[in-house]
Amino acid sequence: MKSLQNLIFIIVLTVSAVANAQQDTLKLQREARTLLREGNKLYNKQKFSDAAIAYRKALGKNSKYEKASYNFGNTLYQEKKYKEAVEQFKVTTEISKDKIAQAEAYHNIGNAMMEQKQYEQAVEAFKNSLRRNPNDDETRYNLAVAQKEAKKQQQNQKDKNKDKKNKDQKDQQKQNDKDKKNDKNKDQKGDDKDKKDDKQDQKNDDQKNQQKPNQDPKDKQNQKPKPQQGKMTPEQMKQLLESLNNEENKTQKKMNAKKSKGRKVKQEKDW
Numbered sequence: 001m002k003s004l005q006n007l008i009f010i011i012v013l014t015v016s017a018v019a020n021a022q023q024d025t026l027k028l029q030r031e032a033r034t035l036l037r038e039g040n041k042l043y044n045k046q047k048f049s050d051a052a053i054a055y056r057k058a059l060g061k062n063s064k065y066e067k068a069s070y071n072f073g074n075t076l077y078q079e080k081k082y083k084e085a086v087e088q089f090k091v092t093t094e095i096s097k098d099k100i101a102q103a104e105a106y107h108n109i110g111n112a113m114m115e116q117k118q119y120e121q122a123v124e125a126f127k128n129s130l131r132r133n134p135n136d137d138e139t140r141y142n143l144a145v146a147q148k149e150a151k152k153q154q155q156n157q158k159d160k161n162k163d164k165k166n167k168d169q170k171d172q173q174k175q176n177d178k179d180k181k182n183d184k185n186k187d188q189k190g191d192d193k194d195k196k197d198d199k200q201d202q203k204n205d206d207q208k209n210q211q212k213p214n215q216d217p218k219d220k221q222n223q224k225p226k227p228q229q230g231k232m233t234p235e236q237m238k239q240l241l242e243s244l245n246n247e248e249n250k251t252q253k254k255m256n257a258k259k260s261k262g263r264k265v266k267q268e269k270d271w
Helices: 002-044 048-061 066-078 082-095 099-115 119-132 137-211 217-222 234-261
Strands: none
Touching: 002 048, 002 066, 048 066, 066 082, 066 099, 082 099, 099 119, 099 137, 119 137
16 A cells, blocks of 8 residues: 555656646746847847847757747848858757758858858758758759859869969979079189189299299200110210220231230140
8 A cells, every 4th residue: 555655656746847847848938939039129120249149048048949049040140250150050950840941041051151252062051952942042043143153263263273383383494594594603603713723823834934044045055955765866876886896906906916826735744
């Protein structure tokens, strides 16, 4: 019996807790709706900063309040905080289960991307919007504009890259010409230096020659030409012939002396 009473007591407490939680949730939702209406009034008066505060408070009461999320994104867009607006619209696409609401959020993402000149991202956002609401002519028009701008941006980027490439090539050519000119100047300086050194050497030789005493003409006359190696001068040949004749005369005289004396006779010795 006691166990049954305890079970009933637990059930009553659980139901009461759930009921209280539901009441709290409903209370927060009502407060969020009140803040939403307040934000809308401020938005219509173009008091976007105050409206943003009201929408933020509404989301504090109910984080999945898609209308507050969407309107908060719109205030950020009106304040030209496009990057923050995109992030807020993305939240709307995630929490909303309504395709039309998602389509409108993607449409506004596309507009925010257009303002940032991110045309390719804008094209993708408008396509996502049309996938959820194909009958939206305004989104279709915006898509066409975004595609045109994206194509133009791509062409401009190609032209810019081409101009940069041409500029780099011209700069490289200028540098090459400058290097060649520097090398030519170096070679020219080297040639000039060699010529200068040659002139200096010639000048030094001239100075040495000027420093030598003038040679006496008599000395030049007394100087005998040096015989070339392997050859005899006429004077040397004459001296050699005279020497040979003298030797031959001496030899002849000796031979005549021997003939006049006769042959020697062997003498007997006493033993």
